[in-house]
Amino acid sequence: MTQTKKTALTPLSPSLRANVQAVNARFGGSSDLVVRLFRSDAAPERELGLLYIEGLVNTDVINESLLAPLMSMKLPPHMEGKSDRLMEALRTSVVSIGSVKEAAALEEGIQQMTDGWCLIFVDGNAVALMAAVGGAKERAIGIPQTQTVIRGPQRAFVEELGTNISLIRRIIRSPDLHVQTHKIGTQTHSSVAVLHLHGVADQGIVKEVYRRLAAIDLDGILESGYIEEFIQDETFTMFPTLLNSERPDSVAAGLLEGRVAVLVDGTPIALIAPTTFFSFFQSAEDYYQRYDIASFVRTIRYAAYVMSMLLPALYIAVTTFHQEMLPTTLLISLAAQREGVPFPGLVEALLMEMTFEVLREAGLRMPRAIGPAISIVGALVLGQSAVQAGIVSAGMVIVVSFTAISNFVMPENNMAATSRIIRFGIMIMAGMLGFFGIFISVLFVLIHLASLRSFGVPYMSPVAPGGKSGGLWRDVFVRVPWWAIVLRPLDMKLRNPKRQRSGRKPPAQRH
Amino acid sequence: MKAIRLLLLGSLLLLQTGCWNRVELNDIAIISATGVDWENGKWVLTNQIVIPKAISGQAGGGRTAAVNVFSSTGDNFRIAISKASQESSRRLYFSHNQIVIIGQEAARKGVGPLLEAYLRNHDSRETVDVFLSKGTARLMLEQLIPLEQIPGAAIQRMIVNEEMSSSSYRQMTIHHVLMDLLGHTKATSIPGLALAGSGESTDRVDMLSQTSTPSKVRLSELGLVYGDKLVGWIGEEQSKGVMWLTNHVDKTTVAFACTAGGKGRQGSSARVLHSVTKVKPQQQDGKWVMKVNIEAQGTLLEYDCGGDLMKPEEIWEVERLVEERIASIVTDGWEVVRKHKVDVLGFGTLIYKHHPKTWKVIERNWKEEFPQTEIELNVNMKLSSTGMSGKSFKEAQKKPGL
Amino acid sequence: MQQQFGKFQLAILIIVFLIGSTPLFELGIPAKQDAWIAMLVAAAAGLLLTVVYLTLHKRAPNAGLGELYKYHFGRYIGGFIAIVHALWFAYESMRNVRDVGELTTMALLSFTPKWIIMFLILAVAAYTASKGVEVLARIIQLLFPIVILSYFIVILLVFFSGLVKVNQLLPIMENGPMPILKAAFPNLLSFPFAQMVVFLVLFGHVSEKKSISKVTYWSQIGVSIFLVFMNALILCVLGPELAELTALPLLHVLQLVRLANFLERLDVVVTLLLFIGLFVKIATLYIASVLTASMATGWSYRALVFPIGILIYAASFLEPNNTYHIWIGLDVTLKIAPLFQIALPLVMLVVGIRKKYRSAALDGAQGT
Structure with a gap:
């Protein structure tokens, strides 16, 4: 369980005082180190020491299950007078705590103390008895903060x-x-x-x-x-x-x-x-709500992800390189919006994207109380006023906003963040080379994705490499009903690749 | 690996230095229509530029014209276009060009150079509609058209509407023209535009504030092109015949008279909803005979003759009248085209497709042989409905004793 | 362990590789409206060549082209031929790089210098090459749905816009079969069908050896039908005269698509589609070149990726303009290509038979 120490171990001394001093010295006389010296009724000639770190242990347990029995213990009849066997007696019949260990080395004991154990020294014994009395105050189990669902369990991990x-x-x-x-x-x-x-x-x-x-x-x-x-x-x-x-x-x-x-x-x-790449598009809720809705929502997520990566770049490419692709009326109205806008399309887009990223970061870092104020500043001042002042075009604001919203669809925040960074790269390429720039960037990203592995499993499986078995596809872009998900999804050698027997489709009930 | 990464990064930096093809939306002049004229031995290129602000600016349109028209001259098209930069603040942008109008003089001179320019250049699209113009092309481009803000787009919609509802003319794109002229008969037909009305040009926005504009652009006559030159015009009715013959009629309205032989006032009309023309070339005693078979289907729109339409025989009678009328339109069209000796009907191509060996022999003399060709017409009209009433109003009014 | 990919990936690789940039050109247009028949004839002949390649492959299922040459012609001659063939692969890859450059200048970015365009596409290919065959197979698998879906949509749009006139294909065989055969051989056979020779390099990397032949035949038949269909489609829209006149017929067709005043000017999208095909060709030929060269010289794969990339890039500037590029492509390349695509494999086939007999005879001699 414990990691093997590289440094040499210091054996404990038979002297209680020496041991306590050593521990105290090791902790540098920290004030939260509690040293309780006492004598027991059973062997009043020997001093006992109880050491623990305040705050890491549950004081009630110490008082009730350790100190009280220790002080008032009686040696069993066959051990009467054999105070040198006191340690054994402590372990076998006094300490009423589940996890108990003995330590012969100082480092071992100290290590356990930091984990919320307490040390019991008996004068004359070069061994310390350790008991788990941890129970620091912890936050109660709460509801998930970042990965929320409507249907499904509402429990999240805590720190412990x-x-x-x-x-x-x-x-x-x-x-x-x-x-x-x-x-x-x-x-x-x-x-x-x-x-x-x-x-x-x-x-x-x-x-x-x-x-x-x-x-x-x-x-x-x-x-x-x-x-x-x-x-x-x-x-x-x-x-x-x-x-x-x-x-x-x-x-x-x-x-x-x-x-x-x-x-x-x-x-x-x-x-x-x-x-795999596709796991990041699967929310826990996909498995709890109906499969058709889950599949629909999942496809939307993929589309939104692509949007959040490419939309500004596409807008730049179409408006500054490939205007012929726009319907004439749209072109004219976009051109009318752009009259008097001082920046090139690329700069305009970068400006707005940066603004949004700043707003977003501000929204995360600032104290909760001023949140609404920032949203007003963001939406009104930067959006509407910037358009009215003719600094950016309305079309660009729409594109940037939609891109931002698309990004929030992702169930996994770290994957969403990826698209935010890549987006800037693709935007610059689009601003330089139009669709060709986008093509090259996307190709680059795809090759990179295809070359990634996660613990040996190809990142893009089961799509690339794929084609091994149709069953793997059932939970990638859509989710089929549960009775049809027969295979475990990973493209690797699982000991037991099936999660249920196939052919478990419930028969239609006729009444 | 590392070297490749570094190189990629380096290339990204390099890219920052130039934006070769980048052009902002407010740096282009969107052209909605182009006109080509031939004046004093030079090509005159007229462009109709859209002013976006006037159409959808926050100030709102209406006060100023949404387009601006200007011309430039040169020995060829592209030089004329590049000369336009001397009087335009923005780069001319042709990709959204809707129509090309070729002035009569220019068309007589030859449209070859125009087609060449379209084939070679990427920004000029071949989906552009082509028109001939009775006056100068510039005059047509200057006209404002009620309801629409961009006249170029309006004319384009005009021909689409015409094709959908009466099929007297057909939408001819540069592509169609190219296909026809590169084909075996080297002939095509292009609809013409003319200025109808008082002749006063409708080129000011305030003229649109009246309920009726003094003059307007309208489709009129069909120009016949052989080789690459305009050789003649044929009228609207004959043009309709040409459309029937080339299977370009889909929906149209046919007016017909009550008596056989087409005599008398054409007081009734039928709407053709769908029609297919099939032409089959056949050689008969050294002559080519085109078997034309027209299958049309439609409803009765207006009926001015007697008879009880509830009886099948009456319907057959009406169908026969319509068939006769269609046949006479087609024959009229055919006679005119024959006179011009221009095979805009694609008869030559048909012979080539079905009798390639014979075509090789007659190809050279086709211009002479074409007028010798005869057509054998068979029209079949089916009335699928007589509308919402049975007898004609006139019939129903007839009361005994009155 | 050498990198491997599955049979499904092989099928996709063959399909996308053969599609490549082929629909971009109206191949076989010297046969006028019979171009599609020429294509069909060449496709059938291509299938026969594939039989030859597969027979060769079966002799040494784990070997690449370089090893096959060494096996048949001995260590030195075989090694030399392998190096020459590696250079030929690099040259073919270069031609596609140049195609990207020309296509971009013509259809997408007229003012952008070609060296940037070609550098970028080659850099992406080099990135793929540095990752190896496995990643090549995967990236093609990722691109495959995009390619198929896009072509499907393109075909639908062309049909719906009413541009297709089947009678453009008439008259069939106007001047007898000779013009068709002339158009088909050797030009159409060499490009694209006999380019399958590159798979002699890749077959060795397929993990499911047993299904290679079946997968190869079926995917080649499928893609041949598709290519013939595209060829006929272009003819039906443009007619033989215009198809011959225009430099990029497929783009020309797409320029004409006009639906509902909204789906217009789709040629930009199709250009990107062609880029995908070209990229696949560049990357595959590039990797084939590196693999063959590495086998012939004994140098490591990774060490060769970069030098060959530089070689391809440098070579892509040798032709001064598009006309020259096409002239070299049609007049010079097509004269040399049959050497690698047809002559050498056939010689190997014959040599191999003799070797087999000799070894069989030797075995028999030892037996008695």
């Missing part, structure tokens, strides 16, 4: 890892759900849990996740984003190759499909791998 794992366990009640916890971060010692469904997930991928996690040597892991950048296949890409989710049901769904989930202590965002 144990709670998060339990949220998944409560969905997949199977012993096949295997959890492996790693300590990552030379300073933070953050717990990183890797979950997979045994017998379903590809063991090679699970091992690969372990291997990549083990290679991390950063001082601190504060969020799963740190992990993401270490374990993704390709760094120099704008496309996310790991799925993020704050929804236990999404993670559970991923596990059922044979993926691996990585949960990091301290963040409600879990990572899911391997993932």
